[in-house]
Amino acid sequence: MTTTVVELWTQEPLLRFVGQASARLVVVMTPAGQVLAQHGFARAVDLMGVAALGAAIMASSAALADLVGEPRYGTIFHAGQRHGIHLAALATPRGPLVALTVFGRETSIGLVGFFFEEFAAALRSAAPAQPARGPILAENFEAELGQSLASLFRR
């Protein structure tokens, strides 16, 4: 199974969680839907769609909770026919994160929830604080951007 991490500190906790909970797919993302780490996805672009929707569910249910005067829901669980979805928010020194887990019938929501607590604690202790950041792209990036977009639109 493929596992990729954008930020290295997420890797060890993620691999451990996947093994313990027998998760099929896992995405760790920012509340804006940016992916920090994933397990089980074959195509990066599919992953982005799942992350966008997961972040949206979390954001909208938090807004809904605010509206009805409830504390924000920490965890959302969807019991499907073949797959369950576990969606949870967690706070880390890196900032708030959202984790989405898809699991099959070989495990259970109870196991996923139980091992998720360990996962969240491991992420919290592994997360670095936000680093300051200097320039990333070269100053003359625009020619390359022009080429990239032109090839994207087959021009």
Add this chain to the structure above:
Amino acid sequence: MNDALMHALDRISRVRGVRGSMFVAVDDGLVVAQLLMEGVNGKAVAALAASLARKVGGASGAIGAGRVQFAQLAAEGGTLLVAPAAHDLLVVALADPNVNVGLCRLEMVRAAETSVR
């Protein structure tokens, strides 16, 4: 129904050496009702007991032994007891290693019958 479940759990917990007892949804591994001594992680017991019960049940079915009616995991530091009940529930008890399994089993089977009502 909840009162009856709690009453049934109370009877299990009166057996000497029992640290906690609960009704667990077997497919979800989630607690339906529980009565625990301090320090027992109900979520963990429920999730792990249901998972173990499913694995043992699957193995039993596969070798033609049929459904599991009662199962016991004996370990150095304690004993985990599981009995199936109606509505896809399990009765689960966590106890000391030297618990009177016969007595505990009796109360658990009685509790399982309670859940039918």
Add this chain to the structure above:
Amino acid sequence: MADDIRTISDALARDPASLLYADLSELLRRRGDVEQALRVAEQGLARHPEHADGLACLGRIRADRGELDRAREAWTRALAVAPGHVGALKGMGFTLFRAGDARGAVELLALVVQAAPSDEGARRALAMVRREAAAAPAAPAARAGAAGERPPVFLGLEGAAADILLCDDRGRVIAGGLTGADASDVSELAAAALAGVSGEAQRTAQYLGLGAWGTIVAETDRANLVLAPVTAGALLLVRRDRSVPIGLAVRVAERALGAASAWLERQGA
């Protein structure tokens, strides 16, 4: 189908780590291109050795090539990873049927139909195998030999070749044997089904702070079962009739455990 094969090959070429290899291999196999299906499956499994769908597909390819033993090996591995894997259970049912054990096949296919009620292929296979089972006399004697070929570890214990089984955590039989209701050998199936139990018991004991686990005793509809870890990775199963008191079954298990440990030690395990 040719289009599907092309689409999936393209996707696989772009992302060689993808699990799509199993789909591609299956499509190739169905098209009759067994050699290429085998290559794709083996390449995929080199990357994902624990991928149950891939292993189940490999089993079907092996069966197509007439390599029934290797097919069974692949399905056993699939079942060790995913005990209820429908494709692998179907495959195992097929090998039992081919080996003349129609009743064993019925038991397995019934499990499949129960797990996947919408699987028409499995339903048809079950109906066909049931007819055969009704027509065939019980228990092909030839199959009882399987246990006899294994090391005589439990010699002297009651049920040494029919009710006591030693297997490893990958779902492989080490010694002893287990027979089904019709006296056919179901050791391999049992070993596959038990593969996940040892790890599950260990994990449960660990997370609940119970230390090392000693036994699992299960009272079932038709038997009393005792499971115990022997050395790291090896698992012992003792089956006794419901009429045998649990305490006695545990005693037998303890003696079998002693025999198994001593034997494994002699083997240098």
Add this chain to the structure above:
Amino acid sequence: MSLVNFTTREITCKIVYYGPGRSGKTTNLQYIYSQVPNERRGRMVSLATQTDRTLFFDFLPLDLGSISGFTTKFQLYTVPGQVYYNATRKLVLQGADGVVFVADSQARQLDENIESLQNLHQNVLEQGVDIRGLPMVLQYNKQDLPRDLVLAPAELDDALNFRSLPSVPADALRGAGVFETLKAVSAEVLRKLSQGSAGREG
């Protein structure tokens, strides 16, 4: 906040298409989707009502390829335009790296454009972001309609573009200006990364 992975050298940016109802935000994404080769885009997700109005958002992931040695990916979102969907607009706007404001060029829609632009400012402010630092491009859509119905780009600049942001006239339905808009906003977003004022990672 664009996400930068220095190990695998990847950049992911979130771009939000904002604007009043029926100004053509979803049409922009649909056109891009129809033009981009399969392997460079993901599935387009549209959370819409039965009458095809955007309910929550549309989403389209794009793979731009390599820029300055970074594999660059864009996530394009639209927001629902209708006034009463402000709560969901705020959610979609969270963490945006750049905004395309799609204005409806029809003269009778000017008030809606102004209202939506003000709403954008307010929502960005609420998130503690200084809008002057947020890469942004204006698109004047529906320029293909008869001249007497629409305002000219210069008139729209006067009415909407106080900060002299890049602006692009467009006919999103037929694709005119769609590419130029995406190019302009990409350049703005990436320029910020090249200047190192992106602030923080993630």
